Amino acid sequence: MKKAIIMSQLNWIYIAFVGGIIILSALTVIGKMKKSSEYNLVSDIKIYLDNILKNIQLSNKAEMDIKLPDVDVIFECDSFSIKGQQSSGLPISDNIIFSPRILRDKMFGYSLYWNMPFETEFFSYVTSPGVKYYFIDEPYPKKLFFTFPDIDKDLINFTDSNDEIKRDSGEKNYMIRIITTSAPTINKEVSAIKIEVITDKETFPDSFGKVTFFEEESEASSFFMDKATLFGAIYSQDQERYECNLKKAMQKLNVMSNIKRDKITEFKSTFLYCPYDEAIGYLNEMIKATAPLKTDQDSLMKIYVTAKKIKKENLLLQRLSCPMIY
Amino acid sequence: MIKNKKAQLEIMQSAFSLLIIFFIIAIAVIFFVVQMKSMNNQKLDQFLIISQIKKSKNIALLPEVQFTSENIAVSDHYDKAALMAFKEIIDNNQIYYRPLFQNVKLRLDEYDFKTGWKEQVIFDYSPKQFSDMKEFQIPVALTDPEEYRKSFGVIYLEVYS
Numbered sequence: 466m467k468k469a470i471i472m473s474q475l476n477w478i479y480i481a482f483v484g485g486i487i488i489l490s491a492l493t494v495i496g497k498m499k500k501s502s503e504y505n506l507v508s509d510i511k512i513y514l515d516n517i518l519k520n521i522q523l524s525n526k527a528e529m530d531i532k533l534p535d536v537d538v539i540f541e542c543d544s545f546s547i548k549g550q551q552s553s554g555l556p557i558s559d560n561i562i563f564s565p566r567i568l569r570d571k572m573f574g575y576s577l578y579w580n581m582p583f584e585t586e587f588f589s590y591v592t593s594p595g596v597k598y599y600f601i602d603e604p605y606p607k608k609l610f611f612t613f614p615d616i617d618k619d620l621i622n623f624t625d626s627n628d629e630i631k632r633d634s635g636e637k638n639y640m641i642r643i644i645t646t647s648a649p650t651i652n653k654e655v656s657a658i659k660i661e662v663i664t665d666k667e668t669f670p671d672s673f674g675k676v677t678f679f680e681e682e683s684e685a686s687s688f689f690m691d692k693a694t695l696f697g698a699i700y701s702q703d704q705e706r707y708e709c710n711l712k713k714a715m716q717k718l719n720v721m722s723n724i725k726r727d728k729i730t731e732f733k734s735t736f737l738y739c740p741y742d743e744a745i746g747y748l749n750e751m752i753k754a755t756a757p758l759k760t761d762q763d764s765l766m767k768i769y770v771t772a773k774k775i776k777k778e779n780l781l782l783q784r785l786s787c788p789m790i791y
Numbered sequence: 792m793i794k795n796k797k798a799q800l801e802i803m804q805s806a807f808s809l810l811i812i813f814f815i816i817a818i819a820v821i822f823f824v825v826q827m828k829s830m831n832n833q834k835l836d837q838f839l840i841i842s843q844i845k846k847s848k849n850i851a852l853l854p855e856v857q858f859t860s861e862n863i864a865v866s867d868h869y870d871k872a873a874l875m876a877f878k879e880i881i882d883n884n885q886i887y888y889r890p891l892f893q894n895v896k897l898r899l900d901e902y903d904f905k906t907g908w909k910e911q912v913i914f915d916y917s918p919k920q921f922s923d924m925k926e927f928q929i930p931v932a933l934t935d936p937e938e939y940r941k942s943f944g945v946i947y948l949e950v951y952s
Contacts, residue, residue: 468798472798472801476805479805479809483808483809483812486812486816487812487816490816490819490820494819494820494823497823498823501827505830505834508834508838509834512837512838512841513841515841515845516841516844516845519845519848519849523848523852559849559890559891578854578864580862582862583859583862584854584857584859584862584863584864585854586854587854716887720855720880720884720887721854721855723876723880723883723884724855724873724876724877724880725873725876727876727879727880728870728872728873728875728876731872731875731876731937732872732936732937735937736937788872788936788937789936791859791862
């Protein structure tokens with residue numbers, strides 16, 4: 466009788482032990498599977514997003530609308546990553562992408578070729594439906610509004626701007642950007658870009674000007690040289706990210722100028738009647754101006770002016786039936 | 792004596808079923824690990840193919856060598872003079888181009904009606920040791936702005952991984 470009780474107790478202990486092991490194993494496997502599927506999802510997103518970004522980059526002027534999985538994609542200047550994931554970000558050093566820091570739900574992509582003055586590099590612009598762009602009804606922002614990609618944008622009066630923005634800020638829009646030429650009102654969700662055109666006002670947005678980034682606690686300035694760079698400033702989260710991309714673009718412009726100069730130096734000995742010296746001089750100026758990767762007004766103005774000179778020389782060569790710079 | 796034997800049998804039965812359970816769990820774990828490994832390998836292959844395609848796109852649309860008309864790039868059309876200049880420049884700008892192209896070899900085969908095919912290597916970043924190589928062939932039109940001459944060529948892009 467006593468032995469039977471002991472046996473029964475031992476059996477229960479045995480069942481509890483084995484059951485425990487089975488439950489523990491199942492929990493471990495489930496945990497591992499969950500972790501692994503999360504990892505797979507993140508790596509899938511990264512790989513496909515990287516390819517999508519490349520496609521956006523190469524589809525000049527095409528507007529793209531891409532659904533994102535239920536994650537926040539964090540964009541830095543040199544990489545992008547998934548919010549909340551510890552794995553390292555995927556580098557995007559070969560792409561020039563202007564974007565807000567966080568992309569959610571969807572990704573609206575757009576791309577423009579940067580001509581300075583020759584086709585230098587694709588600029589990609591990405592944003593999300595949660596980012597709203599308000600163009601204040603003033604001459605420059607209004608002109609910009611009609612050339613801006615068809616994303617969540619509105620043209621509003623400066624006097625109505627506060628009410629409209631208050632109505633739209635909140636859960637739907639996690640970021641609001643005002644594009645204006647006057648002093649903007651900003652807060653935590655609302656940031657602003659103030660545009661001041663310095664030269665070539667009549668050809669705006671293909672002109673040189675100053676952009677001031679207004680954020681809740683900071684204010685920083687930079688410069689734009691054409692429509693592509695101005696769009697870059699509007700799409701960028703802040704001045705730091707904008708200038709980081711601008712430096713990448715300048716690096717490419719430097720290489721491109723070297724190629725163009727070497728190309729026409731070869732022409733010089735064949736086409737003795739063609740005035741290549743001026744063009745070579747301007748391309749050398751461009752190489753010198755872009756090499757230090759400086760983003761101050763003087764350096765960028767130098768690039769802008771030299772690009773105009775190269776453009777003029779190119780037209781002259783065309784008129785003289787000489788092989789052109791670009 | 793009989794009771795003792797019965798108890799021994801019960802203990803053996805218990806030990807045996809314990810062994811079977813452990814065995815099943817071990818099989819499940821091994822199956823899971825193998826499955827994960829194969830999935831990861833598949834993913835790695837997929838990633839390699841995508842990155843190889845990305846590189847080929849990068850090179851096929853290089854603004855450095857594309858032929859432009861009125862400053863608009865003509866697709867699948869390369870400027871021979873720019874290509875030659877690029878060949879020189881790329882050696883002096885390895886810091887910029889090496890991370891962009893990584894392990895890639897770019898070769899141009901140009902067809903000349905008089906002399907036939909002429910081969911030239913634009914750059915060669917192929918590694919000494921590699922596990923996989925994919926070759927992409929891109930037929931291109933070539934324009935020599937110096938002689939106003941058009942020709943046909945094939946870009947051979949070897950992507951190593």
